[in-house]
Amino acid sequence: MASRPPMALVLAAFLLLVEWGSAAAAAAAAGEETCSGIVPMKERGTAMSVEDFGGVGDGRTLNTAAFEKAVAEIERRGVAGGTLYVPPGVWLTGVFNLTSHMTLFLARGAVIKATQDTSSWPLIDALPSYGRGRELPGGRYMSLIHGNGIHDVIITGENGTIDGQGEVWWNMWRQRTLPFTRPNILELMHSKDIIISNVVFQNSPFWNIHPVYCSNVVVRNVTVLAPYDSPNTDGIDPDSSLNVCIEDCYISTGDDLVAVKSGWDEYGMAYARPSSGITIRRLTGSSPFAGIAVGSETSGGVENVLVESIHIYNTGIGIHIKTNSGRGGYIRNITVSGVNLSNVRKALRIAGDVGDHPDDMYNPNALPIVNGLTIKDVWGVDIQQPGSIDGIKNSPFTGVCLSNVKLNGDGTREVPWKCADVSGGALGVQPSPCTELTSISGLSFCTNAI
Ligand SMILES: *[C@@H]1O[C@H](CO)[C@@H](O)[C@H](O)[C@H]1NC(C)=O
Ligand SMILES: *[C@@H]1O[C@H](CO)[C@@H](O)[C@H](O)[C@H]1NC(C)=O
Ligand SMILES: *[C@@H]1O[C@H](CO)[C@@H](O)[C@H](O)[C@H]1NC(C)=O
Ligand SMILES: *[C@@H]1O[C@H](CO)[C@@H](O)[C@H](O)[C@H]1NC(C)=O
Ligand SMILES: *[C@@H]1O[C@H](CO)[C@@H](O)[C@H](O)[C@H]1NC(C)=O
Secondary structure: OOOOOOHHHHHHHHHHHHHHHHHHHHHHHOOOOOOHHHOOOOOOOOEEEHHHHOOOOEEEEEOHHHHHHHHHHHHHOHHHOEEEEEOOEEEEEOOEEOOOOEEEEEOOOEEEEEOOOHHHOOEEOOOOOOOOOOOOOOOEEOOOEEEEOOEEEEEEEOOOEEEOOOHHHHHHHHOOOOOOEOOOOEEEEOOEEEEEEOOEEEOOOOOOEEEEOOEEEEEEOOEEEOOOOOOOOOOEOOEOOEEEEEEEEEEEOOOOOEEEEOOOHHHHHHHOOOEEEEEEEEEEEEOOOEEEEEOOOOOOOEEEEEEEEEEEEEEEEEEEEEOEOOOOOEEEEEEEEEEEEEEEEEEEEEEOEOOOOOOOOOOOOOOOEEEEEEEEEEEEEEEEEEEEEEOEOOEOEEEEEEEEEEEEEOOOOOOOOEEEOEEEEEEEEEOOOOHHHOOHHHHHHHHHHO
16 A cells, blocks of 8 residues: 555645635635634645555446545544545445544545445444434435544545435335335434535435534535436435534535434434534525425424525425424524525425324324524515415414515416414515514514514
8 A cells, every 4th residue: 555645645635725725715805604614624644545445446346445445544543544535537336434533535537436236235223313214114225425423524625526326226216116215425423523525416315415413514615416306315414413514505406405304203302312503505506395494304403593695496495494293393593594596486385294204103292393483585586486384283383584585476476475373573575474474563573583
């Protein structure tokens, strides 16, 4: 194994720091807010190439063992850690684990490609907060790139690609021949201090990026792509995680672009791990489902979410906050500010009757609490329906404020808002808001909330 890294590796690591530094400086100079500072970018001692471990980037050779050996070598180095450099080429691989103090660096033109031999994919246990696989009972397939109980991890590069080659899985889903729940491209469990930047994720079999039971996660300047008709290919799903910062991303997939979650019905309530401190900023993209979603799995609670400067086009629902009876948990203190929508079926949907149940052991009387949602500065063109807010009869949604929400129809007909079991206020909303939000007390509530 080569002990001296090629000059290109040293240079790449250096450029990475310079780029991160200048990007942060540029953001500061432009007066742009950023939360990416929650995990500082750092350089690692030595870089080594996957080629040093027998890897071949010809698109045919299976490189699982090379990735595993490289990760084992970084793990052996302890806190010194190391950078695993993936050179230009197509690197076919089965699943592999990451380790702490590791940088995975994808050069420009590097593609890590998932094997299509689905029978070789290992199964892992269901998440305790879901009680079973999200799609099917039992365990689930491990993510292509996996981390459990790790910290100080960076996945970055020069716009290299991680390709899940999901088509074979989507077809199994379509033909109902899936034995277990499909894998994510990247899942990090019980991990902290993570940066994912300057890479492309594409064609995930299922959700693309899934941090669960994590804290301090930055996803920045990342592209996530999957065909419009690919099933359940959510972009980024922060799940039962604290302090997640998603900024400057382009996401265009077959399901929700970002969905904040925290577990499923009785399992999520028992595990009781909320998502909190979630920032989603400067996101652009399109989806047949939602641009930004909270839910529907929110049984551990979701709070303190800030969404701002979002551009969503050719999409089903702009902002979708969704839960269900039986979910329990809460959704509170959510602020959405600065959203441009174009060609969107429904701008806003807040609903208490969305999503299925893991089994019939859920408690139908476990009602979620939804309180404190501020949606402001939303502009829409070609909007078919402004939106609907459907609370739960025995647990009405409270403290919902819509402010400066201007939605132009698609020119066919004016469709009104639809509301039930909700209280709050509205200020400068067009078309005119539903009467549930137009009381005088609602107006003063909303004035104070913004
Ligand atoms: C990867 O990590 C999982 C636990 O998260 C473990 O079960 C598995 O054995 C690990 N695989 C390798 C190759 O180390
Ligand atoms: C975003 O990533 C690309 C490569 O994917 C890089 O060229 C660019 O400098 C990055 N921008 C920022 C602001 O980091
Ligand atoms: C990175 O790759 C994506 C997908 O191919 C592309 O859309 C984007 O423009 C690239 N970004 C840079 C900075 O090269
Ligand atoms: C509400 O969430 C925001 C983040 O959007 C946070 O800054 C603020 O402290 C939270 N408020 C409360 C009362 O927790
Ligand atoms: C939204 O559109 C307005 C007017 O065209 C523009 O000034 C603003 O930068 C846009 N914001 C986003 C997040 O796209």
